[in-house]
Amino acid sequence: MKITFLGHAALKIQTEKHTLVVDPFISGNDLAKDRIDLSSLKPDYILLTHAHQDHILDVERLAGKGVTIISNYEIVSHFEKKGLEGHPMNHGGERDFGFGWLKYVNAVHTSSFPDGSYGGQPGGFLLRSSGKQIYIAGDTALHMDMKLIPEYGEPDLAILPIGDNFTMGVADAIRACDFIRCDRVLGVHYDTFGYIVIDKDQAVADFKAAGKTLLLPEIGSSIDV
Numbered sequence: 001m002k003i004t005f006l007g008h009a010a011l012k013i014q015t016e017k018h019t020l021v022v023d024p025f026i027s028g029n030d031l032a033k034d035r036i037d038l039s040s041l042k043p044d045y046i047l048l049t050h051a052h053q054d055h056i057l058d059v060e061r062l063a064g065k066g067v068t069i070i071s072n073y074e075i076v077s078h079f080e081k082k083g084l085e086g087h088p089m090n091h092g093g094e095r096d097f098g099f100g101w102l103k104y105v106n107a108v109h110t111s112s113f114p115d116g117s118y119g120g121q122p123g124g125f126l127l128r129s130s131g132k133q134i135y136i137a138g139d140t141a142l143h144m145d146m147k148l149i150p151e152y153g154e155p156d157l158a159i160l161p162i163g164d165n166f167t168m169g170v171a172d173a174i175r176a177c178d179f180i181r182c183d184r185v186l187g188v189h190y191d192t193f194g195y196i197v198i199d200k201d202q203a204v205a206d207f208k209a210a211g212k213t214l215l216l217p218e219i220g221s222s223i224d225v
Helices: 073-080 144-152 170-180 200-209
Strands: 002-005 011-014 019-022 045-047 068-072 085-089 094-097 100-106 123-129 132-136 157-161 184-188 213-215 222-224
Touching (some): 002 184, 100 144, 170 184
Parallel strands (some): 019 045, 132 157
Antiparallel strands (some): 002 011, 123 132
16 A cells, blocks of 8 residues: 555555545645645545544545545535435444455544534544555544554554644554554644644654654655555
8 A cells, every 4th residue: 555645634545456535634734735736636435534624625626426435424424415425334343345444443532514513423444455454543532442453453554643632642642552553653633733733853753762663754745555
């Protein structure tokens, strides 16, 4: 798998035959909107962890015929009412899709649409494709259910929020590594706005001191799993 960081918590994941976009928030992100061409993403699937605007803003610009939105029941129903295609999941559910195996797992956060309406319960994803497995935590606090993640296979990469304030910060992300038994982390949900600006050099150093690796690619840059 090839993962491209699109800014904030947005990702493009390229599998052997499919393109997935996770939590697209690009046009409203001053750090990303001039670096990422939305029209070039062309996803086959869009994965959404919860309904907050900074995770769903560009869904309607990316979705269309042949694009499947995967999220909780409430979010998928919301977009199906707009004429878009979706596949609803809920916590603990797993399914084989064209791109691989996906499991919807717990996250500790809130979830509402920009108008304040209910967005279902937030979640994360375990994704297995081409013999590799990644954990997309979504916006979350550190929580004990993370200890269940390696029961389904130890991740080759964990995508964890590190911006603090609204999610766990660097210290709890390091603790999460031990829970999920994964020492290679792609950090997300930081620097986009004032509440979540971090010292990136210090974050990388803190991970290194704990014997772990924190990857903070530039927006538009990619890593291989």
